[in-house]
Amino acid sequence: MSEASAMEVDDVILHVEGVTKVYPGTVALKEVNFAVRRAAVNVLVGENGAGKSTLMKIIAGAEQPSTGRLLLDGKPIQLTSSAEALRHGIGIVFQELNLFPNLTIAENVFIAHEITRAGIDIDADAQRRKVRELLKRLELDVSPDTLVEDLRIGQQQLVEIAKALAHDARVLILDEPTSALSAAEVEVLFQVIADLKAHGVAIVYISHRLEELIRIGDYITVLRDGRITGNQPMAQVDVPWIVRQMVGRDTKDFSRPIGHERGAEVLTVRDVSLPRKGSGLLVDHVSLSLHAGEIVGIYGLMGAGRSELFECILGCHPHATGDIELDGKPLAGKPIARRVAQGLALIPEDRKADALLPILSIGDNMTISSLTDFARAFHISTQREQRSITQYIRDLAIKVADWRLPVSSLSGGNQQKVIIARALMTTPKVLLMDEPSRGIDVGAKADIFKVMRDLAVKGLGILFVTSDLEEVMALSDRILVMSNGRVTAEFDASEATQDALVAASAVGHRTAAPEHRAAA
Structure with a gap:
């Protein structure tokens, strides 16, 4: 030797x-x-x-x-x-x-x-x-x-x-x-x-x-x-x-699709604020809009108020202020379940704490939010449920030996796909995705990005949060930047640069040029 x-x-x-x-x-x-x-x-x-x-x-x-x-x-x-x-x-x-x-x-x-x-x-x-x-x-x-x-x-x-x-x-x-x-x-x-x-x-x-x-x-x-x-x-x-x-090959395609037009405004957020414990605001008078068929990315660092904004939209904080409309209908005062029924769905950042039910099977985790769709009188149509599970496993390329196995047996990326399948089974009009690629490899990420684009082409409005510059620039039609609870800049995807996004995420007040300010 x-x-x-x-x-x-x-x-x-x-x-x-x-x-x-x-x-x-x-x-x-x-x-x-x-x-x-x-x-x-x-x-x-x-x-x-x-x-x-x-x-x-x-x-x-x-x-x-x-x-x-x-x-x-x-x-x-x-x-x-x-x-x-x-x-x-x-x-x-x-x-x-x-x-x-x-x-x-x-x-x-x-x-x-x-x-x-x-x-x-x-x-x-x-x-x-x-x-x-x-x-x-x-x-x-x-x-x-x-x-x-x-x-x-x-x-x-x-x-x-x-x-x-x-x-x-x-x-x-x-x-x-x-x-x-x-x-x-x-x-x-x-x-x-x-x-x-x-x-x-x-x-x-x-x-x-x-x-x-x-x-x-x-x-x-x-x-x-x-x-x-x-x-x-x-x-x-x-x-x-x-x-x-x-x-087994050099790369996967992360580029944006072209050719489809956005529809009418499907989500409107006006002047939403969320008080912080003690003093100050976690979400500070945020306004934004989302159209059908549009993917809007929110870029910002941890603590910028991105997740809290999604929680406000979903109705997790009754003491939040401001106006939120879905398809032109006010959501004020409506509980989470009612907002989901009207067309909102959330993919949370922490899948283990906020989304997965580890003692249930892969299939049960997918269908638990949409069981009424499989109901026949007082019974669940297991055939229809199983067909839907099989379809989403195929469409999202979920690697699973048997959907009856516990969801905890899957890798992190495949667990994330199960949560996305659950949200899609509720047939949402607006999909909120909080760090959708957290803990996901390059292959699974490409699969999820393709699903997001396909859904946008079909008319779904997608609002997603990420701290990944490459990801937000590759996926978004428009990009909002948040810092210290406020939207500090808004860019059309064709105009955005990494330097501009980083600069906007590092400020605590509105410093963007007038043409890049978020809609009031």
């Missing part, structure tokens, strides 16, 4: 050797070999359903392989639980947050691993001190005693990372860690990762943001359909190479 080869072997702290994982009806992993090198960022990438989450669960002890083994420091290990993996120095931050919203940050960080006084009682002060240090390291300016339910999604993601850092993991798995983070929070995370590398920690990093992977990764492994299709030092690859290994 050459000296270089010997050094490369010595650098491997964890080796996944010939691992296969079989579930009823599907093979998730097929003879996978994956080397995790210490003091390096080991990128793992693949489309939704490729097997990334399954592989990570095996490494973290949450799942056991059907065949194959794990080697830690060259010695075989068997991990029967996440707690056992943590004892071996393997920590994981899952894509779907695993926090207790009614507990404080400090309590969440040390849940099941509390600091005690002689093993008798919990040393709450010591936990607060440790968490305060971790939050400072992550540049999260909140008290350790803050309830998790009072944090934004991006802040909750940083709390998950703090949990892993608190246990001094030798191998740290980060599954889509930036999916809910602002640009500033991402920079802080990258600084933390650099510090961990300097202390010899091996990072396993999963993300669908390919440019982000190129920037931060040291080695890359690509999964497709449960098999490894590529494994290279990051310095030797580029984005087209990654996409080829993931989907």
